[in-house]
Each structure stands twice: as C-alpha cells, then as structure tokens.
Amino acid sequence: MPNNQFKRGELYSVINGMASTAVARRLQKNFRQSGLEITIEQWSVLYHLWKEDCLSQQELCNRTFRDKPSITRLIDNLEKQKLVKRVPSRSDRRINLVCLTDAAKELQNRTIDLANQTMNEALTGVNKEEIETVKLVFQKVYDNLT
Amino acid sequence: MPNNQFKRGELYSVINGMASTAVARRLQKNFRQSGLEITIEQWSVLYHLWKEDCLSQQELCNRTFRDKPSITRLIDNLEKQKLVKRVPSRSDRRINLVCLTDAAKELQNRTIDLANQTMNEALTGVNKEEIETVKLVFQKVYDNLT
DNA sequence: GGCATATAGTTAGTTATGCAACTAATTTCA
DNA sequence: TGAAATTAGTTGCATAACTAACTATATGCC
Numbered sequence: 634m635p636n637n638q639f640k641r642g643e644l645y646s647v648i649n650g651m652a653s654t655a656v657a658r659r660l661q662k663n664f665r666q667s668g669l670e671i672t673i674e675q676w677s678v679l680y681h682l683w684k685e686d687c688l689s690q691q692e693l694c695n696r697t698f699r700d701k702p703s704i705t706r707l708i709d710n711l712e713k714q715k716l717v718k719r720v721p722s723r724s725d726r727r728i729n730l731v732c733l734t735d736a737a738k739e740l741q742n743r744t745i746d747l748a749n750q751t752m753n754e755a756l757t758g759v760n761k762e763e764i765e766t767v768k769l770v771f772q773k774v775y776d777n778l779t
Numbered sequence: 780m781p782n783n784q785f786k787r788g789e790l791y792s793v794i795n796g797m798a799s800t801a802v803a804r805r806l807q808k809n810f811r812q813s814g815l816e817i818t819i820e821q822w823s824v825l826y827h828l829w830k831e832d833c834l835s836q837q838e839l840c841n842r843t844f845r846d847k848p849s850i851t852r853l854i855d856n857l858e859k860q861k862l863v864k865r866v867p868s869r870s871d872r873r874i875n876l877v878c879l880t881d882a883a884k885e886l887q888n889r890t891i892d893l894a895n896q897t898m899n900e901a902l903t904g905v906n907k908e909e910i911e912t913v914k915l916v917f918q919k920v921y922d923n924l925t
Numbered sequence: 926g927g928c929a930t931a932t933a934g935t936t937a938g939t940t941a942t943g944c945a946a947c948t949a950a951t952t953t954c955a
Numbered sequence: 956t957g958a959a960a961t962t963a964g965t966t967g968c969a970t971a972a973c974t975a976a977c978t979a980t981a982t983g984c985c
Contacts, residue, residue: 655844655920655921655924656920656924658924658943659924661943665944672943672969672970672971674970674971674972675970689933689934690933690934691932691933691934698801699971699972700972700973700974701933701934701935702934702935702936702937702972702973702974703971703972703973704934705934705935705936706935706970706971706972707970707971710970710971725932725933725980725981726933726979726980726981727932727933727934727979727980727981728932728933728934728980729933729934754923754924755920755923755924756919756920756923757919757923758919758923759916759919759920763912763915763916764916766909766912766913766916767912767913767916769909770905770909770910770912770913773902773903773904773905774801774802774901774902774905775801777900777901777902777903777904778801778802778804778805778900778901804973807973811974818939818940818941818973820940820941820942821940835963835964836963836964837962837963837964845941845942846942846943846944847963847964847965848942848943848944848964848965848966849941849942849943850964851964851965851966852940852941852942852965853940853941855965856940856941871950871951871962871963872949872950872951873949873950873951873962873963873964874950874962874963874964875963875964
C-alpha cells in the first residue's frame with residue numbers, strides 16, 4: 634500500500650512537470666520559428682473560437698479550464714494584437730462576446746497544420762487505445778476533483 | 780486521417796488545460812486549508828529534496844523538468860521562507876547545493892499524507908493499469924520531444 | 926416593486942514560467 | 956600553458972496563473 638502511494642506521488646510529478654509543458658513548449662517553439670507571435674495560451678483560446686466563434690468569456694473559461702481573471706487578460710492581450718474583439722451581448726449587458734477578427738481567421742490555416750504536426754510528433758509510437766486511456770483517466774481525474 | 784488529427788488536437792487541449800492543473804490546484808487548496816503557506820511548485824521542489832537532500836540547482840532542474848531561471852526563483856522564495864539554504868559546493872565552486880532546513884524536514888510529515896490523500900481522491904476509479912498507461916504515454920511524449 | 930442572491934467581468938497583488946543575455950568557474954584541447 | 960568551449964547559476968522582461976475583492980447586471984421571490 635505505501636508502495637502504491639509512492640507510485641501515485643510519482644504520477645503526480647509526471648503530470649505536473651512533464652508532458653503538458655513539453656508539448657506546449659514544443660508547439661510554442663514551432664510557432665515562433667514560423668514567425669507567429671502568439672503564445673500557446675493565446676492559441677488555445679483561438680482554437681476554441683475557431684470551433685465556435687463569439688463565445689462569452691465565461692464560456693471560454695469553461696472550455697479552456699481557466700479562471701475568469703486569466704481569460705480577461707488573455708483576451709486583453711489578444712485584443713491588443715487585434716486577433717479578437719469584445720462585442721457586448723444584446724440580450725445580457727453583463728456579457729462580452731469574444732469574436733474573431735479576419736486576421737485571426739487567417740491565422741487558423743497557418744497554425745492548424747503546425748499543431749497537428751506537433752501532436753503527431755509528440756504522439757509517435759502511441760496508439761489509439763493508449764490515447765483513449767489517457768483521455769479517460771484525465772476525465773476521471775477532473776470529475777473526481779470538481 | 781483528418782478525423783484522427785482532430786482527436787489529437789482534442790487530447791492536446793486536455794493535456795494542456797485540465798488534468799495537470801486540476802490536481803495541482805486541489806493539492807494547493809488542501810495545503811492552504813491546513814495552514815501551510817507553500818505553493819504547489821515549492822512543494823514539488825521539496826518533494827525531490829525529501830527523497831535526496833542537497834541537490835544542485837541543475838539537478839533540481841532535471842528532476843522537476845523546470846528551466847534554470849525557474850529553479851533559481853523557486854529557491855529564492857524557499858530560502859526567504861527558511862525552508863532551504865544554498866550551500867556552496869566544495870568540489871565545484873560554480874555549484875550551489877540546495878539543502879533542507881529543519882523546518883522543511885518537519886514539513887514533510889505534514890504534507891505527505893495530504894498529498895497521498897489528494898492523489899487517492901484524484902485517482903478514484905482509476906486502476907493501476909490505466910495509471911501505468913498514462914505514465915508510459917507521458918514518457919513517450921517526453922522522449923519524442925526532447 | 927424591491928431586496929437578496931447569483932452571474933459576468935475587471936483589478937490588484939503574489940508567484941511562476943519562458944527566453945535571452947549575462948557572470949563566473951571549469952573543462953577541453955591544441 | 957592558455958584560449959575556446961562548456962556548465963552552473965543569475966537577472967531582466969513579458970506573459971500567465973490563482974486568490975480575493977471589487978463593479979455592474981440579471982434573476983428569484985416575497
């Protein structure tokens with residue numbers, strides 16, 4: 634039993650320190666080398682807007698698993714770079730809809746292949762079953778903690 | 780094939796946004812509720828020192844998968860809190876050995892159970908085989924990218 | 926209608942991360 | 956031996972994270 638706990642502690646350090654940042658860092662590096670001046674966090678916001686444009690900031694919090702202040706500042710920076718704009722919702726004046734600019738729509742084509750390449754590189758030698766298991770475990774972990 | 784790529788993109792967002800931060804945040808919260816004023820990142824450094832004391836900063840970089848500036852500043856903060864001290868190595872004057880104080884050694888007992896509880900909670904319903912798969916996948920990802 | 930409560934978003938303060946550029950000590954090797 | 960390259964660690968700058976406290980709008984309910 635203590636042995637089992639030790640392994641779980643090990644897993645913690647692996648989860649926290651390694652895989653997530655390794656992939657993110659590589660993708661970020663690939664962006665930079667292609668002359669793209671966006672951070673991986675900014676890209677992850679755009680990624681959700683490309684799937685569905687004009688989401689509220691709260692909805693972006695939910696989909697990117699970030700808290701409200703983080704999204705506020707990510708949107709601030711994306712707005713500075715003219716990649717999104719805040720559009721007040723007509724039906725609820727508390728809400729900002731975050732909408733893509735044309736520049737951001739163009740960016741999609743320039744990054745999506747790069748992202749897929751990076752994921753393919755990262756997941757070389759990992760089969761579909763293993764990927765499904767990882768997703769399942771993460772979902773369970775998330776459900777257990779929220 | 781495009782379908783496959785989409786799934787990998789999905790996995791990316793899961794890796795980046797969810798599991799790592801969910802566990803870390805919970806553990807951090809548990810620390811705070813127990814009156815422990817350390818961050819999860821500081822704890823992760825102490826965790827390695829508890830296993831082997833007086834490591835060089837470079838060795839801490841390797842074991843925690845952080846870069847040198849990150850370790851420099853984590854050690855700065857841990858030193859402020861009098862949990863570690865930098866001891867110049869006698870054999871190589873470039874090297875600082877990071878050594879635990881008595882306060883940090885005491886902290887081990889107060890946090891290890893909390894960490895194990897948190898991991899047990901996070902991993903409820905996850906079996907050993909799944910954990911092994913996650914660790915294996917992360918190792919492959921890491922090897923692929925470094 | 927009007928007060929309590931909930932929800933959306935912002936701001937302030939602290940910590941952490943990544944990169945680039947830097948100093949100092951050590952090693953390599955001609 | 957001594958110059959070049961490597962290694963350990965620090966500093967400056969920009970971005971991002973979490974918490975707590977805040978404003979503004981909307982909803983529930985009497």
